[in-house]
Amino acid sequence: MYTDRFGTLVQKLRLLPSVGSKSAQRMALHLLMRQRTGALELAQALQEAIEHIHECSICHSLTEHEICDICQDTERDDGLLCVVESPADVFAIEQSGSFKGKYHVLHGHLSPLDGIGPEEVGIPYLVQRLSQGQIREVILATNATVEGQATAHYLVESCKHLPIKITRIAQGVPQGGELEYVDSHTLHQALTHRLPLNQSS
Secondary structure (H helix, E strand, O other), X not given: OOOHXXXXXXXXXXXXXXXXXXXXXXXXXXXXXXOHHHHHHHHHHHHXXXXXXXXXXXXXXXXXXXXXXXXXXXXXXXXXXXXXXXXXXXXXXXXXXXXXXXXXXXXXOOEHHHOEOHHHHOHHHHHHHHOOOOOOEEEEOOXXXXXXXXXXXHHHHHOOOOXXXXXXXXXXXXXXXXXXXXXXXXXXXXXXXXXXXXXXX
């Protein structure tokens, strides 16, 4: 029979995404039986992260300072703003090395059924930021889910009064993908937003 403390540990590990009771139980056993020192180091790292990492006051990504390194970078394009749903999206785009503008991180996406509206996502603050006149183009990089698309559509409607170019990241067949394995929605997006390879004179 497991102790109360072990049960509490398992329950807290289930806070992690995609971790069920069995996975949490295996993690707890591994930490207690084989990685006790590592478990203490993990606990310390978590405590320090919670104490020192917070949202950037400008873009809402994660940082240990008042303003994150990207927002402070004078070599990046201040007129180009990429809007994403979470800091994880910033990490992914940065790893691609293909974007040299600034970011704005929403608090997720719109989900009326869950009580998550524009205020909860932080859209009014984004519109206020765009109203300052420094941004010339907004790239909407919300996820290609129903909620992500709805959020992008709402943002377009909210920014209609602003003299700003609004674009959406391209969606379609992934590099190396075979058509027979691609879902119908992705194929629809790829065909709808196809790009010309040559231009007739």
